[in-house]
Amino acid sequence: MSQDYLTVSALTKYIKRKFDVDPYLERVYLTGEISNFRLRPNHQYFSLKDDRAKISAVMFKGAFQKLKFTPKEGMKVLVVGRITLYEASGNYQIAIEHMEPDGVGALYQALAELKDKLNREGLFNLPKKNLPRFPKKIAVLTSPSGAVIRDIMTTVQRRYPIVQLVLFPTVVQGENSAPSIIKNIQRAEAIGDFDTLIIGRGGGSIEDLWSFNEEKVARAIVDCPIPVISSVGHETDTTIADLVADVRAATPTAAAELAVPVLSEEVLRIKEKQSRLEQAFLNQMERKKARFAHVKESYIFRQPQRLYEAQTVQLDTLKQRLQQSLTLQVHQKEKELLQQTARLEQVTPKNQVAQALQTVTYLDQRLQEQMNNYVEQKNQRLKQAINALDLLSPLKIMGRGYTYTVQEKQVIHSVAQLKKEPVTIHFADGTAQAQITAIKKEED
Numbered sequence: 537m538s539q540d541y542l543t544v545s546a547l548t549k550y551i552k553r554k555f556d557v558d559p560y561l562e563r564v565y566l567t568g569e570i571s572n573f574r575l576r577p578n579h580q581y582f583s584l585k586d587d588r589a590k591i592s593a594v595m596f597k598g599a600f601q602k603l604k605f606t607p608k609e610g611m612k613v614l615v616v617g618r619i620t621l622y623e624a625s626g627n628y629q630i631a632i633e634h635m636e637p638d639g640v641g642a643l644y645q646a647l648a649e650l651k652d653k654l655n656r657e658g659l660f661n662l663p664k665k666n667l668p669r670f671p672k673k674i675a676v677l678t679s680p681s682g683a684v685i686r687d688i689m690t691t692v693q694r695r696y697p698i699v700q701l702v703l704f705p706t707v708v709q710g711e712n713s714a715p716s717i718i719k720n721i722q723r724a725e726a727i728g729d730f731d732t733l734i735i736g737r738g739g740g741s742i743e744d745l746w747s748f749n750e751e752k753v754a755r756a757i758v759d760c761p762i763p764v765i766s767s768v769g770h771e772t773d774t775t776i777a778d779l780v781a782d783v784r785a786a787t788p789t790a791a792a793e794l795a796v797p798v799l800s801e802e803v804l805r806i807k808e809k810q811s812r813l814e815q816a817f818l819n820q821m822e823r824k825k826a827r828f829a830h831v832k833e834s835y836i837f838r839q840p841q842r843l844y845e846a847q848t849v850q851l852d853t854l855k856q857r858l859q860q861s862l863t864l865q866v867h868q869k870e871k872e873l874l875q876q877t878a879r880l881e882q883v884t885p886k887n888q889v890a891q892a893l894q895t896v897t898y899l900d901q902r903l904q905e906q907m908n909n910y911v912e913q914k915n916q917r918l919k920q921a922i923n924a925l926d927l928l929s930p931l932k933i934m935g936r937g938y939t940y941t942v943q944e945k946q947v948i949h950s951v952a953q954l955k956k957e958p959v960t961i962h963f964a965d966g967t968a969q970a971q972i973t974a975i976k977k978e979e980d
Contacts, residue, residue, distance in 0.1 A: 545623070552621040555628065561619035564630060566591075567638050569741055570611045582607075584615065584630070592629035593617075599633050605644075610741050610773065612638040644742070647749050651776060654754060664782045665763040667794065670802070671731035673700045674795055675724040675762070677717060680705040684736040684767070684788040691792035696799045702730070708737035713747035718756045725760060732795045733762045735777060736788045739770035748775040757781055767791035939963050943972075951977050 542550075555561055568584035568591070580595045593615070607613065617632040637644065654660060674692070678684040685703060692701055704723060707716035717735065724730050735757070737745075747753060748768045754776045757764050766781035767788050778784040785791035831837070881887055926932055941948040943959040954975050961968045 544626075548621065548623045548626050552623055555619055555621045558619075564617060564619055566615050566617075566630065568613065568615075570607050570609060570613060573607055573609050575606075580607075584613075592627055593632055594629055595632040595635065603635060605637060607635070608644075611644070612741065612743075614638045647742075647776075650749065650751055651779075654751070654776065654780070659754065659758055660779050662758065662780075667763050667765070667783060668731045669797065671699055671796060673702065673730050675702050675704060675720075675727075675730040675733045676736070677704045677706045677720045677724070677733065678736045678788075679708050682708075682738060684738060687788040688734065688736065688792045691789050692796055695793065696796035698799060699796055706735075709740070709744050709747065714750040714753050717747060717753050721756045721760055724762060730762050732765060733760065734765045734767065734788075734791050734795060735781070736767035736785075736791055737769070738788075739773060745769050745773060745775055748777040750776075753777060754780045765791045765794055951975055 566584060568586050571583040571585045571590065573580075573582040578597050580600050582593055582595075583590050584593050585591075613635050614637075615630070615632045616634040617630045619628060620631050621628050676685060676688055678688075680703060689701060692699060704720040706720050707713040721733070721735075724733055735748075737748075739745075742749075745768060748766075757766070757777055757780050763783070764781045765783045765785055766775070766778045767785040767790065768775045768777055770786075774784075783794055785794055940962050941959050942962065943954060943957060946953070948954055948959070954972055956972050956975070958969060958971050961970055
């Protein structure tokens with residue numbers, strides 16, 4: 537019996553046509569959680585999922601540009617679109633024409649506002665506490681029945697089995713989760729001997745992780761004196777607890793790896809350091825021994841007196857220089873003493889009196905000489921004046937034969953003064969009386 541075989545392309549086209557013409561698939565209303573979302577420059581490709589199934593989704597550029605929000609991984613949305621078949625792969629998908637948040641829009645808004653508030657307060661930029669390299673005791677806050685504690689225990693047992701893990705059973709989802717987280721953080725603080733604190737849970741939707749976005753949980757983590765590692769959700773999930781914790785781990789396994797070192801590697805490293813230390817010590821001992829042997833053969837130990845030869849010569853030189861310096865200083869001081877003695881003798885009252893007497897004697901001699909000279913000068917001048925006066929004396933003139941006539945007690949200088957009366961004629965050696973009988977005046 538002859539049978540017609542369809543090609544894969546023909547069957548795919550047939551099914552695609554069924555999808556395209558089915559009125560129930562022409563406009564479909566779906567609700568689901570966004571998965572595998574990565575923002576692309578043109579069309580957006582991602583998935584919608586719920587607890588039991590997943591469907592591929594495409595949103596073309598024109599429809600995506602009309603959105604009033606930015607889709608994020610894990611966001612629940614309401615979408616309107618049509619079901620199509622992509623012929624190249626044979627996969628069916630929903631081409632979304634319209635999308636809006638499904639009930640979590642308020643949560644995203646609240647989360648954004650809380651992040652902005654805490655960021656303004658500086659909680660995200662506080663100095664981070666360093667994780668201890670070799671912890672002794674670690675507190676783990678998570679559900680006792682989840683995979684998180686198993687992953688942490690397995691990793692710690694494999695890497696660093698000597699550390700003590702203490703589980704604080706914690707509600708990590710639902711209404712009572714935030715108080716449970718805060719209570720266990722405070723319990724770990726009260727115990728006080730924990731080196732590290734790990735807060736962890738698995739992935740989930742924003743509602744499932746919401747307790748780790750609570751402000752009171754964030755402040756409890758910030759106030760915790762113990763270094764905190766946050767491992768909440770998957771690698772793409774970022775909660776406020778992750779932002780305020782001292783260290784953020786992508787997975788619980790990563791949190792355990794960050795919290796503890798690998799014991800075998802540390803032991804090996806210690807052994808290597810021990811070996812290097814021993815070798816360094818032995819090398820140093822060999823060097824010290826060689827140096828000791830060399831020093832032992834030194835002339836200093838064979839002839840110790842040579843050790844002080846240079847110092848002895850230097851000491852003698854210094855003693856000689858000291859003696860010379862002292863002698864020079866003594867001579868200098870003696871010279872200064874003589875000078876000061878001489879100056880003192882010059883200023884003593886006895887010397888001053890002697891000098892004053894010498895000065896008085898000298899001045900007295902000078903005065904006597906000056907007086908004699910003065911008297912001599914006066915005598916000379918007197919003799920000169922006498923001689924000059926004698927030369928001008930009328931008696932001197934009269935001694936040469938001159939006379940002068942007096943009439944009526946007046947010296948007669950001219951014949952005009954004469955009267956025919958008696959006159960007295962004065963000679964150099966006496967006087968004579970005469971009578972004027974005639975007066976004759978010579979004509980000019």
